[in-house]
Structure formats: structure tokens, C-alpha cells
Amino acid sequence: MPYTAEISRNNPSLVIFLIDQSRSMGERLGSGDDRRTKAQCVADALNRLLQNLVIKAAKSDGVRDYFWVSAIGYGHPVGSVLSKFPSHNPVPISKIADSPLRLEQRVRSNPDGESQQVKFPVWIDPKNHGWTHMCAAFQLTRDIVQAWARERSRSFPPLIFNLTDGGATDGDPSLPAQDVMSAVTEDGPPLIFNMHISSHNQQSIKFPDSPSGLPEAHAERLFRASSTLPESLVALLQATGEPARSGSRAMVYNADLGSVISLLNIGTSAAHLAGAR
Amino acid sequence: MRIIAHKFKLHKAGNRAEEYEDAMHGGKVMLGGVPHYRFAVADGATESPFSGLWAKILVHALTDGVFDEGMSESDLLTLRRQWEGQIPSSAMPWYMEEKLREGSYAALAGLILVPKQGHPDCGIARLRTVGDCCIFQIRRKGMRSFPLTKSSEFNSRPQLLGTAHRALPPGSLLTREWEWKVGDTFLMMTDALAAWFLQKKESGDPAPWEWFDGAPNSDKEMRWFEEAVESERGEGRLKNDDVTLLKICIAK
Numbered sequence: 001m002p003y004t005a006e007i008s009r010n011n012p013s014l015v016i017f018l019i020d021q022s023r024s025m026g027e028r029l030g031s032g033d034d035r036r037t038k039a040q041c042v043a044d045a046l047n048r049l050l051q052n053l054v055i056k057a058a059k060s061d062g063v064r065d066y067f068w069v070s071a072i073g074y075g076h077p078v079g080s081v082l083s084k085f086p087s088h089n090p091v092p093i094s095k096i097a098d099s100p101l102r103l104e105q106r107v108r109s110n111p112d113g114e115s116q117q118v119k120f121p122v123w124i125d126p127k128n129h130g131w132t133h134m135c136a137a138f139q140l141t142r143d144i145v146q147a148w149a150r151e152r153s154r155s156f157p158p159l160i161f162n163l164t165d166g167g168a169t170d171g172d173p174s175l176p177a178q179d180v181m182s183a184v185t186e187d188g189p190p191l192i193f194n195m196h197i198s199s200h201n202q203q204s205i206k207f208p209d210s211p212s213g214l215p216e217a218h219a220e221r222l223f224r225a226s227s228t229l230p231e232s233l234v235a236l237l238q239a240t241g242e243p244a245r246s247g248s249r250a251m252v253y254n255a256d257l258g259s260v261i262s263l264l265n266i267g268t269s270a271a272h273l274a275g276a277r
Numbered sequence: 278m279r280i281i282a283h284k285f286k287l288h289k290a291g292n293r294a295e296e297y298e299d300a301m302h303g304g305k306v307m308l309g310g311v312p313h314y315r316f317a318v319a320d321g322a323t324e325s326p327f328s329g330l331w332a333k334i335l336v337h338a339l340t341d342g343v344f345d346e347g348m349s350e351s352d353l354l355t356l357r358r359q360w361e362g363q364i365p366s367s368a369m370p371w372y373m374e375e376k377l378r379e380g381s382y383a384a385l386a387g388l389i390l391v392p393k394q395g396h397p398d399c400g401i402a403r404l405r406t407v408g409d410c411c412i413f414q415i416r417r418k419g420m421r422s423f424p425l426t427k428s429s430e431f432n433s434r435p436q437l438l439g440t441a442h443r444a445l446p447p448g449s450l451l452t453r454e455w456e457w458k459v460g461d462t463f464l465m466m467t468d469a470l471a472a473w474f475l476q477k478k479e480s481g482d483p484a485p486w487e488w489f490d491g492a493p494n495s496d497k498e499m500r501w502f503e504e505a506v507e508s509e510r511g512e513g514r515l516k517n518d519d520v521t522l523l524k525i526c527i528a529k
Binding site: 009010011054056060061063097098119 | 291296370372375379
């Protein structure tokens with residue numbers, strides 16, 4: 001059965017983030033008192049996700065390299081958004097853990113309603129400059145996953161999360177995305193999740209199983225660039241009330257930030273640690 | 278009546294032996310001049326920090342009698358503070374601060390054998406469990422299990438005992454009383470082995486407990502167990518996780 005390989009230090013999982021850093025990401029996404037731009041919201045969400053991956057892998061004796069991570073921005077230029085790791089090649093999670101740009105002090109409410117000061121690590125700063133070179137980002141991704149699949153053929157398939165607010169300006173991204181999906185491991189093809197965020201009040205589309213009904217051409221291209229959800233993820237999404245079904249694609253369009261964060265969390269939970277509860 | 282206890286364990290494949298996060302303990306205590314026996318196994322959660330330490334604290338608490346009458350919040354608080362006191366206090370990286378804030382978690386199963394007054398060869402077995410560690414009673418050719426009875430009941434989200442200062446949800450502690458007599462065997466296992474054991478029974482093996490009698494002699498039984506578990510893992514029949522078995526034979 002695909003997508004069941006256990007994840008361990010000997011058999012780590014690869015997670016790749018593709019982040020739209022084009023000029024339009026400087027528009028405001030938040031509503032009401034939340035004046036954050038799309039770039040700020042996305043950077044915040046990814047920093048939080050990286051924090052969760054580090055904590056998931058942390059044990060008494062340090063951070064175990066269950067995950068390797070690559071984070072590629074595409075605006076101008078196209079390349080790694082992890083300042084301390086200028087190459088786009090994957091970095092083990094232990095090195096990410098030890099290398100945030102800074103630790104911010106933030107206030108968090110715990111389940112009992114009490115507030116506490118916590119350290120929030122920041123690896124990615126928001127940026128918006130240039131056009132939407134999504135194809136170039138997928139081409140870099142193709143090179144990464146092909147090398148990974150050659151060297152780690154028994155690993156859980158790579159997970160790729162693409163966060164964007166518009167269409168690619170350098171071609172049809174579904175073509176290099178198909179190349180990415182063809183770099184299979186013994187446990188199945190890579191999973192590409194495409195998350196389109198919008199600051200306009202438009203109807204969101206979640207997990208479509210057909211391109212018909214999608215509002216515009218670049219939505220259809222994103223559909224073709226998205227993986228079919230494995231049944232295990234369909235079940236997880238349905239359990240959280242999401243409208244996923246057999247044959248759905250890993251795609252949300254005109255989504256709000258909450259939906260994006262939810263999909264990031266569920267998508268990364270697809271890779272279960274060996275023996276983990 | 279004599280208790281013969283055999284302990285078996287093997288760490289997860291791919292980990293070092295010192296990364297084993299289960300725990301087991303057992304012993305005899307005299308209460309009113311009458312021997313009682315308490316045994317416990319615990320399974321520290323993989324993603325938790327210092328979960329092996331928490332598992333050890335829990336099994337010792339059970340065998341010290343802390344949970345004989347139930348599991349009170351004040352008892353748990355004492356054990357939580359014990360865990361906190363044993364964590365290294367030097368400056369920690371940001372992720373360990375966060376991890377410790379989440380706390381450590383473990384499943385626990387306890388067995389307390391109390392002889393019937395005036396009848397040392399039989400008595401009551403009190404079972405205490407939180408989570409998916411299992412206890413099996415074998416008598417002649419029959420077997421019963423607690424708290425799980427089917428391999429399909431195991432999942433990745435059992436109820437666990439945690440070090441974070443929160444009340445244990447109602448219904449977390451499960452208890453049962455069985456009768457025991459000389460000739461019985463009790464098997465206490467953490468979840469990976471328990472699920473494998475139940476699956477073996479479900480697949481048509483009428484006496485899966487005989488598998489544990491396969492050691493050539495008592496000197497070599499641990500090595501035999503390790504090789505047998507590695508073989509089952511290799512065949513995909515046993516999940517790769519820490520494995521713990523406490524086998525308790527009640528003899529005359």
C-alpha cells in the first residue's frame with residue numbers, strides 16, 4: 001500500500017515548500033484589525049510549521065533527522081528562502097532547529113486559558129518582489145526530488161507544498177509538476193499540494209475532483225499540477241469536516257489563511273513517524 | 278505458590294539500545310504477613326521528551342502500591358514533580374523548552390496478585406490500565422485479554438498518562454478483577470507486541486503463547502527473543518517499535 005513507509009533517521013522524509021514571493025504578495029490578506037500582507041501571513045504559517053516539525057523530531061538527546069526540508073521562494077530571485085542555507089538543496093531538520101534567524105517573544109494562550117511568553121523561531125521573512133516564476137520553482141523541485149528518489153528509494157514520498165496568490169507568469173506549471181510527480185519512490189509518487197490564497201472575497205474551492213467549474217485558466221493549471229489525494233488523507237480531511245472525497249486533488253483555491261494552515265498541518269501529518277503515537 | 282517472572286525487551290530497530298522507552302518492573306510485597314505481587318509495564322510515547330524516564334516512574338509507582346486503590350490527582354501530581362525534578366536543569370535550546378512544555382506521555386498496565394485468605398494457591402488479580410499496554414491470562418488452552426481484545430482496536434491515539442498538569446479525563450483508568458490460580462500464566466506487553474499477539478490468535482493460531490516458550494534454555498532466552506522479534510519485524514508481522522514482555526508464571 002502506498003504512503004505507508006515508516007519515517008526514521010535511516011529513512012527520513014523530504015518536505016519542500018514553494019513560496020510565491022511575487023509583488024502581489026504585498027497586498028493585505030488579513031481582515032479587520034489584522035493588517036498583515038499575504039507574504040507576512042504565509043511566512044508566519046511556514047515558520048509555525050517548521051517549528052512544529054522541529055518539535056515533532058526533538059527528543060531528550062536532540063533533534064532527530066526524521067525530516068529534510070527545502071524552502072524555495074519564487075519572485076525575484078528564485079531560490080532558497082532560508083537565509084542561513086543559501087542552496088535550495090534539502091537541509092536536515094536538526095540544522096534547521098539550530099539555525100533560526102531569530103527567536104521572537106510572543107504571547108500564547110494555553111488550553112487552560114492562561115497566557116504565557118514563548119519563544120517563536122523565525123526562519124523565513126516575508127518578501128514580495130518580481131513576477132511569479134512558479135515553473136522555475138517546480139523545475140528546481142524536480143531536480144531535488146529526482147536526486148532524492150535515486151538516493152532514498154525506500155523513503156516516504158516527498159511532500160511538496162506550493163503557496164501562491166496567482167498564476168505562473170513563466171509558463172504552465174503543470175508540466176514541470178508532472179515531472180516532479182514522476183520521481184517515484186517504492187512507496188509512491190511525490191505529493192504536491194497547491195494552496196492558492198486570495199485577499200478578495202471570492203468563493204473558495206477545496207479539493208476539486210475535476211477541472212470543470214474552476215473559475216479561471218490558472219486554476220485549471222494548478223489542478224493539473226496537484227496530486228490526487230491518497231485515501232488515508234481523504235479520510236483525515238473528512239474527519240476534520242473538509243469536503244474531500246475519493247479522487248480529490250490536493251488543492252485549495254481562493255482559500256483563506258485558516259484553510260491553508262489546516263492543509264499544511266494535515267499534509268505533513270501524512271508522514272507518520274515510525275512507532276509514533 | 279511461587280511466581281516465576283521472565284523479562285524480555287528489545288528496542289526499536291534503527292534506534293540505539295539506550296533509546297528504548299518502555300519500562301517494566303515487578304516484585305513481592307508483604308501486606309499483613311501475606312505476600313502480594315505487583316507487576317507493571319509502561320510504554321513511553323515516541324514523540325515525548327524523556328518518556329522512558331516517565332515510563333520508569335510509572336511502573337515503580339504501580340509496584341510501590343501508589344495505584345492500588347485508583348489514580349488520584351494528588352498521586353499524579355507527586356509523580357509529575359518527580360519527573361520534572363529529574364530533567365536536566367541546564368539551559369536548553371528553544372525546542373526543548375517547548376517540548377517540555379508539552380510534557381511526556383506513556384501508557385501503563387499494572388497487575389496486582391492477591392492470594393485468597395487461607396488459600397495461597399488462588400486469589401484475585403487486579404488489573405489497572407491506561408492506554409494500550411495489554412495483560413493476557415493463559416489457563417490450560419484458553420486465553421483472555423484486557424483492555425483490548427482485537428488487533429483492530431489498536432490505533433495511534435490511545436489515552437495516555439501525561440506529565441503536563443492536567444486532569445486525567447474520566448474513564449482513562451480501566452480496571453478489572455479476574456481470579457487466578459496455580460498453573461496460570463500472565464503475559465504483560467506493550468502495544469506493538471500485544472497487537473502482534475492478538476493478530477496471531479486471529480489468524481488461527483490456537484495457542485500463540487507457546488511462541489514465547491521457544492527459547493532453547495533460560496540462559497539464551499533473551500537472545501532468542503531478540504532474534505525472533507527481529508525476524509517477525511523483517512516479515513512485516515510485527516510493527517517496528519520498542520517491544521516489552523513480562524511473563525509471569527504461577528507455580529506451586
